[in-house]
Amino acid sequence: MRNIKTQMGLTAISMAFLLVVGGFAVLVALRLIPVYLEDFNVKSHVAKLNANPGLAEMTDEEILSTLSKRLGVDNVKNVNLDEHVEIVRDGATTTVVVNYEVRRPLLGNVDAVVRFTTDEDAKVDGKESQ
Secondary structure (H helix, E strand, O other): OOOHHHOOOOOHHHHHHHHHHHHHHHHHHHHHHHHHHHHHHHHHHHHHHHOOOOHHHOOHHHHHHHHHHHHHHOOOOOOOHHHHEEEEEEOOEEEEEEEEEEEEEEEOOEEEEEEEEOOOOOEEOOEEOO
């Protein structure tokens, strides 16, 4: 008979628990990775638009049209130009800021909510964002 101190390995319950935790982690990753990839595209397009030297001379409609075309190329679906895009004009400088949130269902009635902003100094709900 072997001594208990020399036995190694996981029990069936431990293996099942690890499979459930691992499966949930994979589920969350599969649901959220596309959201973060889309945000990468949004931030990239907004940064390129803000770096445009002729941005200050463009009208709001021209800015929104340009941004819409750029986001359309990458099939960005979660940004509504009327609700989520803000054009900030401060003297000779113009900045485009995009604030939006995405909800993705995880399990049953449990959703993941992810908030994004393209402005690092943006305030969320009147408080500085972390």
